[in-house]
Amino acid sequence: MISQHTDSTGTYASVHFKSRAHDKLNDAKVQRAMRNFNLAAARSRAVAEVDNFEDLRTAAAAIRDRSLADLDVWLERFEREATRRGTKVHWAETHDDINRIVIEIAKAASVRKVIKSKSMVSEESHLNAALEGAGMQVVETDLGEYIIQLAGETPSHIIAPAIHKTRDDVADLFHEHHKTPRKQSISELTMEARKFLREHFLSADMGISGSNFLIAETGSTFIVTNEGNGRMTTTMPRVHVAITGIEKVVPTLEDVSALMRVLARSATGQSISNYISVNTGPKQPGDADGPEEMHVIIVDAGRSQLIGSDMQEALRCIRCGACMNHCPVYQNIGGHAYGWVYPGPIGSVLTPNYIGLQNALDLPNAATLCNQCGVVCPVRIPLPDLMRKLREKQVDRGLRPKSERFALKMWAWAAARPGIYSLFTRIAARVGKSMGGSGGLIHKLPGGGAGWTQDRDMPAPGGKTFRELYANRPSKGGGGR
Amino acid sequence: MSLERSVERPLRQPRTGRLRSIMLTPYRGTLPEMKVGLFVTCLVDLMRPRIGFAALELLESAGCEVIVPGTQTCCGQPGYNSGDRAAAQALARKVLREFDACDYVVVPSGSCSGMIKAHYPELLADDPADKAALDRLTGKTYELTDFLVNVVKLDKVPGRFSGTVTYHDSCSGLREMGVKRQPRELLAKVPGLQLKEMTTPEYCCGFGGTFSVKFGDISARIAERKCEDIAGTGADAVVLGDLGCMLNIQGRLRRLGNTTTRVLHVAEVLAGVKDD
Numbered sequence: 001m002i003s004q005h006t007d008s009t010g011t012y013a014s015v016h017f018k019s020r021a022h023d024k025l026n027d028a029k030v031q032r033a034m035r036n037f038n039l040a041a042a043r044s045r046a047v048a049e050v051d052n053f054e055d056l057r058t059a060a061a062a063i064r065d066r067s068l069a070d071l072d073v074w075l076e077r078f079e080r081e082a083t084r085r086g087t088k089v090h091w092a093e094t095h096d097d098i099n100r101i102v103i104e105i106a107k108a109a110s111v112r113k114v115i116k117s118k119s120m121v122s123e124e125s126h127l128n129a130a131l132e133g134a135g136m137q138v139v140e141t142d143l144g145e146y147i148i149q150l151a152g153e154t155p156s157h158i159i160a161p162a163i164h165k166t167r168d169d170v171a172d173l174f175h176e177h178h179k180t181p182r183k184q185s186i187s188e189l190t191m192e193a194r195k196f197l198r199e200h201f202l203s204a205d206m207g208i209s210g211s212n213f214l215i216a217e218t219g220s221t222f223i224v225t226n227e228g229n230g231r232m233t234t235t236m237p238r239v240h241v242a243i244t245g246i247e248k249v250v251p252t253l254e255d256v257s258a259l260m261r262v263l264a265r266s267a268t269g270q271s272i273s274n275y276i277s278v279n280t281g282p283k284q285p286g287d288a289d290g291p292e293e294m295h296v297i298i299v300d301a302g303r304s305q306l307i308g309s310d311m312q313e314a315l316r317c318i319r320c321g322a323c324m325n326h327c328p329v330y331q332n333i334g335g336h337a338y339g340w341v342y343p344g345p346i347g348s349v350l351t352p353n354y355i356g357l358q359n360a361l362d363l364p365n366a367a368t369l370c371n372q373c374g375v376v377c378p379v380r381i382p383l384p385d386l387m388r389k390l391r392e393k394q395v396d397r398g399l400r401p402k403s404e405r406f407a408l409k410m411w412a413w414a415a416a417r418p419g420i421y422s423l424f425t426r427i428a429a430r431v432g433k434s435m436g437g438s439g440g441l442i443h444k445l446p447g448g449g450a451g452w453t454q455d456r457d458m459p460a461p462g463g464k465t466f467r468e469l470y471a472n473r474p475s476k477g478g479g480g481r
Numbered sequence: 482m483s484l485e486r487s488v489e490r491p492l493r494q495p496r497t498g499r500l501r502s503i504m505l506t507p508y509r510g511t512l513p514e515m516k517v518g519l520f521v522t523c524l525v526d527l528m529r530p531r532i533g534f535a536a537l538e539l540l541e542s543a544g545c546e547v548i549v550p551g552t553q554t555c556c557g558q559p560g561y562n563s564g565d566r567a568a569a570q571a572l573a574r575k576v577l578r579e580f581d582a583c584d585y586v587v588v589p590s591g592s593c594s595g596m597i598k599a600h601y602p603e604l605l606a607d608d609p610a611d612k613a614a615l616d617r618l619t620g621k622t623y624e625l626t627d628f629l630v631n632v633v634k635l636d637k638v639p640g641r642f643s644g645t646v647t648y649h650d651s652c653s654g655l656r657e658m659g660v661k662r663q664p665r666e667l668l669a670k671v672p673g674l675q676l677k678e679m680t681t682p683e684y685c686c687g688f689g690g691t692f693s694v695k696f697g698d699i700s701a702r703i704a705e706r707k708c709e710d711i712a713g714t715g716a717d718a719v720v721l722g723d724l725g726c727m728l729n730i731q732g733r734l735r736r737l738g739n740t741t742t743r744v745l746h747v748a749e750v751l752a753g754v755k756d757d
Contacts, residue, residue, distance in 0.1 A: 018696070025702055328685045328703045329696075366696050368689025368703070369562060370652035385603075391564030400564070412560055412568030415523075416575065418552040425527045432527075441735055451697030456704065456732035459528070466521050466530035470549060473534075 004154050005126075005340050014339030014351055017362035021337040030334050033164050039325040042269025043376065049271065053262075060262045061380040063255045064316035067247075071307060074216040074249045075298065081219030085281030087294045092243075095125035095301050102127060102208070102241055103134045105295055109239045111136060111205040117225065117233035118142040119210035120158055120319065121243045121299050123341045124354070127208070139200045141229040143193055150177045156335030158342060159267055159321045164334045197229070207233035207291065211244035212318065213259065214296070217252045220280040221296060224263065224273040231277045240279065240291040245299050247315040253278075259318060262378035267320035302354040310389055314349045316379040323373035323383055329366055338363060345373040345383040352390055358399055364390035407448060422467055429461040436460020515633075517545040518583030520576070520622075522593045523555040524724040532724065535752035536589040536625055542752075543633040550579040558596040561604060562690050573601050577614045585632065586622040589748050591654020592723050594624040599657040624654055626663040626722060626747055638667060640753035642674040644717035646745075649707065649730065650683045651723035664722060664747045671750060679710040688729040704733035711742060718743035720750050 005013055013020065024030050047053045067074055079089045092098040098121070106114070114136050116122070128138045128149070140149040144162035148155060150173045155161030162170070170189055175182040178196060183189045209230055211221035221242040223230045234240045250256055264270040283290030306312050324330040324344025335343030340351045340360070348363040364387040373383045394400055414421045435442045442458040444450070452458055517540055521533045540547045557572030576597065580586045588594035598619050605611045629635040648668065654660035668676055687693070687703025707730055711719045719742060721727055731744035745754060 021696070022698055025698055328687060328706075329699055332699060332702045332706075362696075365692070366699065368652070368685050368687060368692050368700075370685035370689070371656045372652070372683075372685065375656055388562060388564070391562070392566050393564070395564035395566075404563075408560060408563055408565050408568065412565065412571065415554040415557075415568075416571050418554055421554045425523075429527055441732075448694055451694035452700075452732070454697045455701035455736060456697070456729070457735045459728050459731045459735075461528045462530060464530065466526040466533040467551065469530050470533070471551075 012339060012355055012359040014355070014360040014363060017337060017339055017360070017366060020339060021333045021366070024333045024337045029166060029169070030164050030336075033166050034331060034334050037160075037163050037325075037331065039160070039268060039321070040376075043266055043322060043325065044269075046265040046269040046271060050261075050265070053265070056258070056262050057378055057380055060259050060318075060378050061316060063250060063258055064318070064379045067250045067255075068307065068312060068315055071246065071249065074251055075214075075246060077216040077251075078214050078219055078249050078298075081217065082281070082296060083219070085219050086284075087219060087281050087296055090295060090297045092297050092299045092301070095299075098122070098125040098243060098297055098299055098301070099127055099130035101295075101297055102243075103130065105239065105241060105293075106131070106134070106136060106206055109205065109293065111239060113137045113200070113204045114139070114206045114208060115200050115204040115233050115237065116140050116142075116145070117207070117209040117223065117230040118145055118159075118161070119208060119243050120155070120341060121210060121245055121301075122208065123155060124299075124301060127243075139197070139204070141197050141200065141227075141233055142225070143190070143227055143229075146193060146197065147173060150174075154336070154341075156343065157321060157324060158319050164336065201229075201232045201236050204237045206239040206241060207235075207237040208241045208243065209234050211242045211248060211296070212263070213256050214244060214249040214298070215253055215256055215278070216249055218278075218280055220253075220278045222256055223277040223279070224260075224275070225277070226268070226270075226274040228275050231275055234277055234279050235289050235291065238291055239293045239295070240282070241295045241297060242279070243297045243299060245301075246303050247317075263318055263320055266322040266376065266378040306353060311349070311353055311386060313381050314346070314353065314386055316381050317346050317350075318379055320378055322376045322378065323381075326372040326376050328368060328370060328372070345387070346381070349381075349383060349386045349390065357390065357393055357397065361394060361399060364388075364394070403448070422465070425465045426468060429463055429465050432461040433463035515545050516582070516584045517547050517628075518580040518586045519547050519549045520553060520556070520580070520586055520588040520593065520597075521549065522588060522590045522724065524728075525589060528728065529724060529746065531755060532589055532746040532748050535746070535748035536587070538639065538752045539625070539629060539635070539748060540587060540633075542639055543629065543635050545585075545633065548583055553579055556593045556596045557604075558593065558600075559690060561596065561600060566604070569604055570607075573597075573604050574611065576601075577605075577611060577618055580618060581614055584621060585628065586618065587625055587628045588622065589625045589746065590723050590725075591624050591651045591658050591660050592725060594622055595653035595657030597622045599653075624658045624660050624663075624722065626667055627658060627660055629751075630663040630666055635667065635670075638670045638751045640749075640751045641672050642718075642750055642754065644673070645675045645677050645715065646718045646720045646750070647677050647679050647711055647714040647716040648682060648747075649679070649686060649711075649719055649721040649726060651721055651726045652685050654722050655683055660722065664720070667751055668720065668747070674750070677714045677716050679714055681710060684710070686726045686729050688723075688725040690725065693725075693729060700729070701733055701736075704729050705737070708734050708737060708739070712739070716742070718745050718750075720745050720747050722747045 090101045131138050140146045147162040156164040212224045213222040264273045282294040327344050330344040338347050342350050352360040369384040371384045440460045445453045525533045557569035560568035686707045687700040693700040
């Protein structure tokens with residue numbers, strides 16, 4: 001399917017990470033929006049309010065590991081409990097299965113209009129396009145998602161999907177699509193969105209949501225939102241469909257409450273989100289509201305391959321976005337540069353695993369390995385280690401460019417031979433010094449080094465290596481053997 | 482050549498009992514026979530030998546007997562982070578052998594010491610034959626400022642500096658080696674030096690090893706945020722503990738037209754800044 005994640009030849013956009021990132025670095029609007037983006041500060045305040053946040057992270061990681069260790073058991077338990085309470089559970093092995101199942105449900109219930117609460121899994125399968133192709137109207141109801149739907153774009157962040165947009169962008173979009181006078185203030189814009197969305201909530205036949213967690217012991221879905229749109233989406237239309245990955249199941253409600261202690265703090269710096277919706281089956285006799293039908297679609301689409309592999313820790317992810325909020329790369333290029341659904345450090349791990357190593361070669365390499373992501377991750381995913389393992393897989397499968405492989409081989413060969421290495425470094429120190437000239441700065445490096453000097457000088461070496469100088473240093477009593 | 486002789490001497494096990502007693506005793510002068518291996522690092526060797534000499538001077542001024550194994554080249558990190566595990570393993574084993582005779586290994590870099598301490602165990606996990614030497618090595622490897630503060634408990638530093646500096650926390654030093662307080666404590670002992678903190682001193686400078694050449698534009702843009710933060714402090718110099726960050730920050734500052742803010746390794750400042 002052609003989408004913003006692939007071109008007409010089926011090539012993934014993530015293949016073009018380098019040029020996409022370059023474009024974003026030179027896009028003044030994106031740069032302005034990204035400069036204003038600072039959820040990291042909010043997290044740091046919220047974490048400081050808890051005296052044992054590190055212990056909470058450890059507990060949260062352990063809960064996720066326990067779920068993943070017996071994933072089949074918890075999923076079957078969930079299916080049993082959910083089914084017992086009237087929910088229909090569907091299993092989607094592929095992205096196409098998701099779209100097919102949703103369309104089947106919609107057709108059976110004569111659905112014409114669909115409203116959606118945030119669902120990143122539905123972004124993986126391009127569900128909106130599939131539903132529109134089947135003749136339905138689809139409206140995103142999360143404010144950020146609504147904005148980018150009007151703009152015809154994909155989310156650039158997993159919890160703040162329109163973070164790359166400025167207020168002016170939104171004012172223009174609303175003016176154009178709502179055919180209303182152009183608004184200036186954020187509160188006016190929000191009220192306008194609210195008014196337009198209200199109509200959709202009242203007239204939709206089907207509500208589609210994600211599910212932050214699936215609770216095995218009760219068969220419930222669990223949704224965290226701040227705008228209340230999630231609650232409207234899951235309770236007002238006749239049919240509710242929740243779509244989520246197989247890895248989102250956790251054994252008990254108590255487990256979820258422990259995870260909730262880290263989720264909102266890590267995501268937005270809130271102690272808890274404004275809304276938490278636990279949905280357990282369709283409307284029962286005596287219930288004031290709720291859907292007539294409730295469906296849960298549990299999605300594999302690459303996830304089960306990670307179970308038992310050296311990548312399993314990535315499945316702990318609870319989609320808070322803290323890793324991208326703290327990533328120096330993400331903060332400067334934004335989410336669209338990554339080219340697929342999940343940006344930032346977790347995206348650089350998940351994308352190659354879900355769409356193929358060869359379709360996202362740059363992603364695991366486009367990181368400084370500063371480990372700011374690893375130290376904030378609420379479930380302690382060792383993101384830099386996973387990126388490094390993906391780099392190893394690229395080397396093992398011969399996916400790195402020839403020039404890079406040759407350079408690495410030369411380096412490794414020389415570094416293991418001190419005599420030869422010393423000769424090379426002596427030459428390099430001298431050549432480098434002469435390149436640096438009187439200012440001691442190299443303005444243009446040849447070959448692979450050109451990437452360095454494109455926007456930066458290289459301070460030149462001094463002309464002699466430490467080893468030569470040390471060998472010739474005047475002897476001092478005691479030291480210097 | 483005299484350099485090579487040091488590693489050819491018979492190997493000696495570290496006498497941990499004696500060392501522990503030294504570590505628990507406040508430093509009061511010369512530490513007899515505390516044999517410290519200086520891991521110079523490949524970048525210092527090639528780019529800034531004066532940092533190696535500054536480290537040497539600091540260790541000797543603290544009374545350590547310093548050994549500089551002459552066969553040392555690189556810790557293997559470029560290979561490790563580029564996915565070439567075999568190359569990294571070969572160099573890790575080389576480091577294991579080269580420093581086995583030392584009581585301590587001190588590195589003027591958070592990144593290279595972090596490679597040894599935080600990553601060698603995973604890198605060499607496949608071969609149990611390395612286990613004993615590996616445990617010895619990781620147990621005795623220190624980043625320079627950490628060693629000066631926590632092992633030899635350096636009281637006075639030789640250097641002087643007149644002006645304001647700001648300290649950049651390099652990522653590996655901070656997050657792998659726990660280096661945060663140590664350089665600041667030492668800088669506070671330098672007469673004439675005033676420390677002014679950046680807004681986000683722990684923010685990555687954008688170096689990232691081969692990342693800096695593979696993704697030069699992103700790397701330089703991250704460095705620019707760091708440069709703005711440095712400029713905001715009005716400091717005369719930015720001081721740091723890793724040569725990678727140093728080259729990156731200095732390179733970006735100069736390209737942006739800043740010719741005055743000095744970029745100095747913490748060892749140079751502590752030992753006394755010398756011009757090239």
